[in-house]
Amino acid sequence: MIHIVTALFCEAKPLIHHYRLNGQQAENGFRVYENDTMRLIIAGMGKCAAAAACAYLQGLAPKKKHIWLNLGIAGHDSLRVGEAILAQKVIDAATNTAWYPPLLFTPPCRTVTLISVDQPETGYVTDVACDMEASGFYATAARFNSCELVQVFKVISDNRVSPVQQVSEKTTQEIIRQQLDKLDAIIQQLRELEARLAEQQRKPAIDFFLQRWHFTVAQQHMLQRLSQRWQVLTGTALDSNQFVAEKNSKAVLGAIENKISVLPVRFD
C-alpha cells in the first residue's frame, strides 16, 4: 500500500481525482481517501500534524510495510513555480536535525534540500526549499519502513518573484495536477523497490506445521529458518506430511535438521 500524506485538501484533490480515491467515513480527526493500492491522508499544516497523520495511517494496517510519500507545496528562492522536486535532505529548522532520503533510482525531477519550519516563512534561503511538514513526516514514517521507501515530493508554489501571498487553493491544485506524471514515475520506482524488499522479507509458509503441533515463538523462528534452508537446498517447499510420526515440535525441528544435514550443497 502507498501511504501519501498531504497537509491540505487542495494538495490532495488532484490525487483524489487522478487515482480515483474514495473518501472514508470520518470517524476520527483525519480525512482519509483510498483505493486498493493507495491511502491518502489530509494531515493539516505543520510537522506535528504530519507526524500524527503518519502514525494514524500506520495504525490502519499496523503489521504491514508501506511506501510513504509526503506530497505538498514548498517555497524556493529561485526555482520556478510549478517545478517538482524530491528532497535529498530534510532539515528540521527547530532542532537542526537532518535526514537523507536515499534515492535508489534516477529521479524524474530535480532533487533539493528541504527545510521544515514551524511558522510560515516569507523569506527565502538560497538553494533550499521550505515547507512545514516534511521533517515531522520523515521522522515518523521512517520508523515504519526502510527509509529507501520514504520520500518527500513537493511542487514549488512560490519564490522571490512570485511570493507566498499569491498562492491560492486553485493554483496549488493546478501546479500539483501538472506534476502527476512525475509522481506516477516515482511511485512506480518505489513499487519496484518495495517488491524487491518484499521478496527479501518473504517468509515460507509454516501454517500446516502450526496446525499440527504447538511451537513456541522461538521455535516458530527456528522452523521458519529451517523451511527457508530446505527450500534453498531442494528447490521445494517443506512438507509437514513428512514428519507426521513426530510427537512434538521439538522432535519435528530435530527431524527437519537431520534431513537438511544430509542434503547436498552445490553451487554449480
Added chain:
Amino acid sequence: MIEAIYIEQSVFDHPRSKAIRSRFSQARVIECQRYSEVFNPKAQNFRLQKRQPSLILAEKFKHFVLEAPLSYSIGSQRNYYFSHMLNCIYDCRYCFLQGMYRSANYVLFVNYEAFDAAIEETACQVDEPAYFFSGYDCDSLALEPVTGFIKHVLPLFRKLDNAWLELRTKSTQIRGLLDVEAMSNCIVAFSLTPEILAEAIEHKAPPLAKRLDALEKLQRAGWPIGLRFDPVIYCDNYQLLYEAFFEQVFARIDLQLLHSVSLGVFRVPQAYYRNMVKLYPEEKLFAGPLSASQPVVSYETALEREMLTFCRTKLLQLMPANKLFMCHDHN
C-alpha cells in the same frame, strides 16, 4: 557509477573532495555535518542500497590505526589495520561488511595525511616488523582510480624500514602499482576462490582468470604476492574443486616472490550473521552446514577441521610450510 555524493561540511572544499566531485560531475552533491548521519541510521536496507551505492566523503578524527587479531598474522607479532574506506564495490555474499553496516554506501576518509602520521607513529613505536593491513573494511585497490589512496601511501612505506603493507584485493586495478618500482615491503594479496564459487557468491568481483592475470603481472614486476584462500567455502565436491583450484593458482605462482598464503574457512560473528541471513535468506551459502549457536558462526567443528586439513595438505604439496598461515576465530 556514483549518482550521489554526500560530503561532510568540514571537507567540502578539501582538494580530494573537489577532485572526486569533478570526476563524477553528474552526481548529486549533498552536504552533511557528519557521515554518520547518512551512514548509520537504523532504517536502511543494505541489500537495496547495494543496487546503487552513494559515495560519502568524510574526515576521520581518531582510531586511524588499530591492532589486528594475532590470528590474522602472516608472520609478525605486530599486526595493525587501517580503513581509509568503509564498504566495497564488490558484493561477496560471505562478506561481514553486509552484516556489520546498515548502509551499503561507500565512506571515504579524505584526510589521508592523518593516516600517514598514525602509521608512522605506530611503526616507530615498535622495534620489530609491523604489518599494516589495508583491506579490512574495503578492497584495497578496487576504488583506487577514484581515491588514489594507495598511490599516496606507498611513498610512506618506502621510507619505513620495519613496516610492511598488505593490500588485500580482488581487483584488477593494478596500473598504479605497475607504474612504480616494486616494493619488497608491500604485499599484494589476492583473495581467490574457485571459479564456480566465485561466480555464485562473489558478485561484481573480477572473475578468477582476470585476478590471476593481474597477480601474474604484478609478480613479473617484482611485487611480493600474497594468496588469501579465506574464506574456504563448503560444498559437496569441495575437495575436487579446491584441489584443482590450488593447482590452477600455483601454476601461475613464482614461489620466490610468494610472500605468504593464508587459509581459513567461512566464519562471521553471530550478530553479523543474523543480519546477513535477513538480507539474503535465499542464499545457499547460509543454508549449508553452519553451526549458528556459537559467538562466531562457522562450519560445524568436525567439518571445519576436515576442510582445513584437506586444504592445508594440498597446499603443502605446492608450497613451503613456512609461508602458510592458518586463520582461526576461536569461539
